[in-house]
Amino acid sequence: MLMKKLTESEEKLLKRFVTNVYGSVYFIHSLPEFIIPPINSKVSRRDTSWRLNILESLTSGDLDINDFVTSSDFPMDVAIQKAKAFHEKWVEKFGHSSIAEQHLMHLCIEDVSRYLSGDIELMNKRPSFIEWSQRYQRPTRDKLIIPPELEDYPELKEKFIKVWNISFDTYEALVERLKDYLKKVVKRKENESEKAYNSKISKIAFEDARYALLLSTKTSFAVALNALDLQDIIRKLLAHETEEAKLLAENIINEAEKIAPSMMRHLSPSQYQMTVNKKLEDIAQSYEYSNETERDDVKLIDYTGKNSDMKPLDVLISHVLFSYTGKPIKVIEKAIKNLSKEEKMDIVNSAVSKINQYDHLIEPFRAIRYKFQIMVSEAGWHQLLRHRMINFNAFKPTIENGYTIPPNIENSGCTKLLENAIKASEDLYNELRKKTPRLCPYTVTNAHKRLIMMDTDLWAFDHFANLRCTPEAQWDIRSISYKMLDIIKEITPEFTGFLARRNQS
Structure with a gap:
């Protein structure tokens, strides 16, 4: 990402808010929380470092935040020692890891390969990512990671x-x-x-x-996460099979120690993390497999009620009634047997009446699950990764599944x-x-396809379809989304009247 040479006064100002003025890895700190999302949002659509966006906001930009930042100087060495002592007592001695969960951090990583960025997003589901977008920006020839x-x-x-x-x-x-x-x-x-x-x-x-x-094209991303999840990602980076990942982990540790030294503990990957992936890959690839290829972009593998006496509608009704009566599930299931289809649909319709395009379904809808096998381009896969409430399993990028040719091409x-x-x-x-x-x-190119297992509940799919089954969505992921939606409509038509309800502008 573009980073200019700063003046002495700009460097001095920026050092108050980032751990590294010119490096590719740094943390944003000491800024009000409300300012960080707008700063991050600019990056997906402009090729400038987050640091330049911060400077813009601090000086002549559209978000003047000088009134909100403190100019006091803190004795950081004393604070760090106290934090370490506190951490030693409450986290190390008493195992109170929720302290690390409460430590929110804003990490910026510039110029990492698109391959590794995708792996990082799979390492822990809780952090929130925003990435430099190839949809809105034109990369330059120098945006290459050479392993x-x-x-x-x-x-x-x-x-x-x-x-x-x-x-x-x-x-x-x-x-x-x-x-x-x-x-x-x-x-x-x-x-x-x-x-x-x-x-x-x-x-x-x-x-x-x-x-x-x-x-291998360079990308950049910002991630909001807590210290416990950062530790987890660092361990997995150190256990990753590429040198790029290990070097990145070391850079993250160096920067994190500047603002959270007491939290940078237990960073060495376990023996399990170091060996499990290679061991299972060797076992999996030692067997003989047929040469059949997958032709379907979307295939439903399993769903709630597929091999059960309880139909999907009954499962949903049982969770709704359980949540709103507090009765034992056996009592609920007996009551459901006496309900007509119309009465059951009345419960469903009541659960979604007046829902708008910005609402989420109530929790009982999580009881309905669908498992899909999806074949999608790497370009589409990087968009699927944004849906962090959905569970994905995928093999590493490969050329074995063919490729996608965009219709316009x-x-x-x-x-x-x-x-x-x-x-x-x-x-x-x-x-x-x-x-x-x-x-x-x-x-591997963005055109090459990846075979993915996608396990989602109805609550998460509702959010997914509401965003991706719209004209604004990119054509590749929109196509996949509609195919999944059509399958769900076919097997569970009772649930689909409210899906993809976002304005089709």
Whole structure:
């Protein structure tokens, strides 16, 4: 991300609020909580460091917060010693880990690979992420992570950079050809300025051209998390199979110790964390499997009531009545047997009447679960990851599941252009697989598909569909969302009248 050389006064000001003025890893601190989300939100749509957004807000920006920040100097060395002593007594001696859960931190990581950023989001479900967006911004040629391991393989490193340049040249060519095509098929709205129209066209071109980019493309993200979850992520980074992850973990520790030294304990990964993934991968890949390939993008694997006498509607009704009567579940189930279908639907309709597009369902809806197998592009997968109330299982990025060609690329006659870049990435993938297989994921493109198991309850799917089954949603994830919605409508039509209720503007 872009970071300019600061003046002495700018550096002095910024040092009050970030742990590192120029490094790629730092924590934001000593700012009012209400200012941090607006600062973070700018980053997904502009290629400037969070630190520059903070400076803008502190000085001449649209959020002047000088009245809200303290200018007092604190004796931090004394405070740190007291915090360590307190931590030693209440966390180490008495095991009161909720103290670490109460310590909220704002971590910024700039210039990390898209491959690793996706893995990090799977390491712990509780933190909240916001990421630099390839849908809204145009990456530059220098936005490349070269795996440190390639220093031991100079010829492979040279090929890696060559393939990156092929993918980036393809991206650049696709952006321009897509913009020319889109201007012919996307009408300019009445009263829409030329600047707004061109921005809209560019955004569509960016989000389709990015399918040519490798997962070694740099991204940046901010994450709000507590100290306990940070410890967990650090351990998993140190146990990760890439050097990039281990180096990142060390940088995070160095920065975290500047503001929360008493919380930076128990950071070494356990023997279990160091061995479990490799051990299970070796076991799983030692068996023989058929050569069948998956053709369906979405397949329902299991759902509540599939192999049970209790139908999904009855399960939901039992949880509703249990929650609002306090009666034992056996009593509730007996009562349900005496209810007609109309009476049951009246309960469901009462539970969702007057619900608007911003409301969430009540808790009993979590009792209904659906398990899907999904085949989606890496571009779509990175959007699925945003839905942190849903459980995902996935293998690492691979070329084995084929790839997605965006409709606009196909319709504009650019398919061959994208496929040439995909082939270059696959050739390098296959070469890396023979010599250093742990680096293969870096060469996978955004177009390549990943096979995912998605386990969701109805409460979480309602939120998901409400956001993704809209014209504003990106076409790839929108397509997957509607396929899941259609399946749910087919097997449990009683629950679908209120799904995807967001305004279809």
